[in-house]
Amino acid sequence: MVAAAVVLLVLADRPGGLLGVDRAVAELAGPAERHPRAAELARIGAVLGYRCLWVPTALVLVWTARWRHLLVYLGTISVVAGIAQLAAGEGVFVRAVRAEVTGTPAAVELSAWPVVVLATVSVATLHVLTPSGRARWWGWVAVAALLTTAVVPRVSLGLDGASVALAAVALGVGTAALVCTVLAPEDAFPVAWHRRVAAHLALDAARTARVRAAVLEQLGVDVLAVEPYRLDGSAGSTPCRLVLASGPPGALFAKLYSTTHLRSDRWYKLLRVLRFGRLEDEAPFASVRRLVEHEDYMLRLLRDGGVRVPEPMGVVEVVPGREYLLVTELVPRTVEIRRSAPADAVVDDLLRQVRLLWSAGAAHRDLKPSNVLVQDGERVVLVDVSFGELRPSRWRQAADLGNALLTCALVAGPDRVLDRARRQFTDAELAEAVATTSSLTLPTQLRRMLAEDGRDLVGRLREQLPPHPRIRVQRWSARRLLLAVATGGGAVLAAVLVVLNLRAGGLL
Template identity: 45%
Template sequence: MASLPQAPPGPGRPGPVPRPAPPAIARVRSRRRPSGEPPPLPRALNASGRFWLGLSGVVLVVWAVVVVTGTITVFDVVDTRILQAVSELRSPGLTEVAEAAGILATDEAIHVLWLSNLVLLAVFRRWRHLFVWLGVGLLVANVGAFLAITLQRPRPFEVEIIGDWSSFSMPSLPMTVLAAFLLSTVYALVPPGRWRTRGKWAVGGLLAITAASRIYLAQDHPTGILAGIVLGVAVPLAAFRLLTPNAVYPVRYTRARPAHLDVSGERGEAIVRALHDQLGVLATEVVPFGLSGSGGSTPLKISVKAAPAAEGEESCIFGKLYAATHVRSDRWYKLGRTLLYGRLEDEKPFHTVRRLVQYEDYILRLLSDAGLPVPHPLGIVEITPEREYLLVTEFISGAKEAGEAEIDDSVIDQGLSVVRRMWDIGMAHRDIKPANLLVRTGTLFVIDSAFAEVRPSPWRQAVDLANMMLVLALRTDAQRVYRRARLQFSDEEIAEAFAATRGLTMPTQLRRMLRQQGRDLHADFLRLLPFRLPPVRIQRWTWRRFGLTLVTLAAVVVVGAMSVTVLGSPL
């Protein structure tokens, strides 16, 4: 191997090219939201949700009054008169029709509905809906059984029961569970809009047919069926609207990533209004931007009104929309990495979306103050308290990702200087990939500092150097990047970087682009090194990993046991 010249790092090493100031943006006076005024995008239960919750409250109050006062006989008399009147209409033909119409309330049909939903939600990887579905099913089944056992109302009397039945009858447990499962199916599997509306009408029709069948067969009291339907509708309606709102967890059958939220309609209007009120920025358009390189937020290009001195010019700012779903995804992602790999530095999750946005804004300001080529931070905008926030920065217009831009020696030096400068100030970016390195007219910019770390371990800093060299070599070659790297880093530092870097520590986009090119740049860099260091061990067992593994396995067993109990218990 030919010897490459090496200059020790020092004051004469190449530095980043100064970047121009951000475009002028028109500002108006911001407005403080008065106490009690709803946020730009409030949580919505809607009138129907409030109606069903209120109705379920009425059912619970009546149930409590009946338990305390013992006035169930009043309902018994009314129900008996209705059932006796219906029984006079019985005929062999109608009985066969009623038995067929009530098949959805049988144990077998409800179990099939339960399992088919679990399988479909798992196949479509709609985990949030799956967990809510499980919670709704377990809650409705157990609460319904508790109410029935507490009241201990017998089956209809003074009328012949010609259908199957078991246990007590207030509320009707089969109708309660069926209503909850059918409505949960609509909210978890049917996209919002026209098809979901049709699905709700279909559920209403199926419940009406099943209720008529059970009244005809005298399997339940009419009031027990009514109470069961109210409880079965109210719980999933409230749960799915509050825990999986369409704006945050849309049901869709496209290849779009779940992290990318829809910014049209109410959310788009809320963003424009919040920018005006909180930052004094006059936005004219909000559109998604660069979605292919983002998996943990919704990146936006926001057109804004330019300052009077720059009238006629296009002015844009950049926004990263974070929601509670991103925090929960990050939590599950880091839990999985801990279970699979053990102790990886700074893998503790954020607990609120507000803290996540605050941290990224803080890191961005640290990098900016240190002179690194990052977008100018412009502030944080609250869309929905504790649920959605927008991080606003300068928009690097006219730039290309490092995987598509022309990379010359100047850009290579700038990229390596970024890593060296972060080492000097005690920071690590931790997500160096083509989508996070932008090049515009020969100037390199570093974006997306969400994973950056203050005072990282040497291992984290070494991984940054190797990933930077790999990204820069995508459009050039390993020897050229290595030659420029030796002007700012020693052979020991470069060898350490590639000893610390392999599959797990490379961002997914970088690994994918390396596979697409068919080049093993990692091996090319190793061949250029005058010596190699032993690979840094990543797999580590700690007490924390051991405890989390046990807790996770126990949770899986408990959920499985509860599901089996629900499936095996008669309704």
């Protein structure tokens, strides 16, 4: 866009100026009689070009669940299309709005508005569908060919001057490239043609080099490699293994947090407030630093309270304000509880860890099979305490016990687990824990595994315990109602504006 503007300014200062360029191009094209329906044919061709591009692109973005790209894409093309219609449309409403904005109902003097919209749509499509590199380069070639195919006939038919067409292309290309680069930068929102867990950042060469340099500088640990580690049980961070240059130990465990995880945390907590009300400690974090600081603090708190957790090694600032790494020991000789033998010692130790959580005045809030490791076949280690809470309510602590019972019941059976649990908890405490069990209190992984197991483990536990009324967790408040109305109203308003702009600009 800048280069095109410079060229236009240079040409404007020379004898003959832009009009001379337009005349030269017209003479080069040769005499051509303008078809009476040329303008209509050009308009129909542009509209078909819009729809052939943006509709499939929007469907791809929905399929790959890249919502940020979808919002930026639809917002960009709909706003540009709406402005184009407002500037050059002939409808009564459009003329009235134009009169209020510009002081006259006359159309804005830029005949190539269809070219502006087509350039915007094509470049925005390029940015959201192709990653940087060879694919993006060939995409630019395709965009250039498409715009040339659209512009040359319009200039030849006399619909646009060459300088006007060039300005239109520069305006559309520059607008789309600028908006997509600023609102959906590829380092934060990578382009992918498949569904992916947004929490799992790409451990590419550049990011790995930054991590290694930061760990060496801030912790004094020389790291040879940074590898993804147990991604299947993580949805709120990027877990990885740090292979050390010398040991022991040979490796450390780390969780990489970024602004992506901060945004996810905010949306997750907003949705929980809208769906359930406030569920204790649901305030969003203000920064990535606060997010990682909280987990580091919870690890140290639980360790000091006697709960068996990985030993924290420290927090590393990878990119100030944007990426932080929480480093802990990589607990040796461990497997997830679902892959361990259903020994009584394992069940006893997991329930003992829950009792220690109660004594420390804390709640884990995410007890599920992937967060319960078994060391040497008998010792339990609790990991991933990022959702941990200090001084929780009795209901929240009971929910931890309920999740622990069901996690054990998956591998050892409900009857055996209940028999072992009665050695450390009273029937009243166990009944209350089972009463808290619902789709809300169960982590997603645990809920999915219970459904796949097929047995009614909750019902079996409830049958053998004293009756206890279900514990209701829905909380209604004026804040929740106002937030729901504001969120729903904002979503509807945004959708209506996008649809109106798309229709006004000929995209629908």
